[in-house]
Amino acid sequence: MQKTDIIHIGLIREEKLPHDNRTAFTPQQCQWILLNYPNVRITVQPSPHRCFTDSEYMEAGIPLAEDLSHCHILMGIKEVPKEKLLPGKTYLFFSHTKKQQPNNQAMLQHIINHNITLIDYECLVHDDGQRILGFGFFAGVVGAHNGLLAYGKRTGLFQYRPVHTCHDLQELIKHYFGIKLPPLRIVITGSGRVAAGILEVMGMLGIKYIPPEEYLINTYAYPVYTQLKAGELYLRRSDKTYSRDDFHQHPEAYECRFLPYVTVSDILMNGIYWDERIPPLFTWADLAKDNFRIQVIADITDDTNGSVPCNLSDSTIDNPVYGVDRISHERTAPGLSRSVDMMCVSNLPNELPRDASQYFGDQLMKYVFEDLLQPNSPVIEKATIVKNGRLTERFAYLEGYVRD
Known part of the structure; x- marks a missing residue:
């Protein structure tokens, strides 16, 4: 032609x-x-x-x-x-x-x-x-909102409307006006388009960024978040260093450093790349421990049985959140005391x-x-x-x- x-x-x-x-x-x-x-x-x-x-x-x-x-x-x-x-x-x-x-x-x-x-x-x-x-940015925006919506519903501390009930992003932004968030703590993983969308919501809501090393040891009277990029999440076992090219070629040679964050965070917003050779962020045994503080996980990258082992299956836009019993590993209704609430919608940009x-x-x-x-x-x-x-x-x- x-x-x-x-x-x-x-x-x-x-x-x-x-x-x-x-x-x-x-x-x-x-x-x-x-x-x-x-x-x-x-x-x-x-x-x-x-x-x-x-x-x-x-x-x-x-x-x-x-x-x-x-x-x-x-x-x-x-x-x-x-x-x-x-x-x-x-x-x-x-x-x-x-x-x-x-x-x-x-x-x-x-x-x-x-x-x-x-x-x-x-x-x-x-x-x-x-x-x-790619649609990763909007997956991050909607996933972050849905994670917060799930936490507000679980705790009864605030209310958000579902994104899909908004005509567009501008209407969603207007919805944020005047809603005061409690002093919750959010850990974000990843540094790509999904993470950029999550960070956009953090900025719109005025949630303050805290460096990882400070986030782990300090307390705050206002909502905060930290971001863990791949180099902060994974280190080579042999010498405790990180190389992007080497990590993508030999991820099995790396260990995950996420575990300390489960004891100080209320919400995990997961936007990290994952394949089956990469260690998960935590294990089922970690999830069952009393010091596992995270109540809501927005698994925006949405790999079933992937970086988040308690991602049991996809959820839907109409019913975005389900619970997972931390002991029995069974899917439950959201909001139960012994469960972690999972948001695992695969088509988030559709909202x-x-x-x-x-x-x-x-x-x-x-x-x-x-x-x-x-x-x-x-x-x-x-x-x-x-x-x-x-x-x-x-x-x-x-x-x-x-x-x-």
Whole structure:
């Protein structure tokens, strides 16, 4: 396809259940694209679930159509059910296949069998390897709010409304006006986009940062938090040092230093990267001890049986918190004296879909869109898992996954 050719782009309806309500581009972003790229046309598939209504797109001059077969490029957010995939098209969405996830094996097989090209948002990276796109910031914002909401409900000390009842972030911020928090203590893990979202909420609420070494030994008459980055959480057993590259290559050689914080914290907001080789933040035995003070854990990275061993399963936006008995390890109702309350929602950005979509589309326009229109873009090629029905060289390791 030449750059001067008309390129038709379709924004698909999210069909995976439960329905995601985010979108790749807002109505105003579609307008900007059409203004700045005269060779681009955009069509939106109608949706009763999308956070921006069909009428908002129509008012912005963006046409709606159920049939997107005329489009060259189709853009969504979550995995597309295989029966909804159009043969021979180019798709962009989060496929969750690069780690050979069993749930999406059949979808990837269908993509290959029907000569589809799959570009995965998760695989779009800058030259230094950092991901271009993601919703982690808004996961952090919503997860931090939900953690505080759960603590307020458990203790009866204050009340917050659920994020999903707010129209957008601005309405949520207004909700914070005048609500005084008790002198609670929050420990935050991580330093990426999720942690940035958590810190945004700490700033909006005026919760004071305390360095880790002071947080462990001092008491405070106002709400405080500390942040533990990977280098403060994990040290190499042999020499008590930390190297980012070495940690990612040999995490089993490191020990976790989190345990002292369980005795002085009320809430854990977990935003740390984890894989199965990395030691958990604490053990079930630690959880059962009398000095385990943490009452609420917002496991925003949400790895079941991961860095937080008492993450038993996902919770939902409608019912975000469940309890875990510290002794029997059984799932319970939240708020029980012998339980820790767990917030483990996997789709947190869905609670602020308009803001999350705005941010996502902005990153797409700045760092991806121009490349998407080019015939041979290294950025796009690196993120292409399947091209015209064939696994690309970078993802050839998935051959066994798609042939099983």
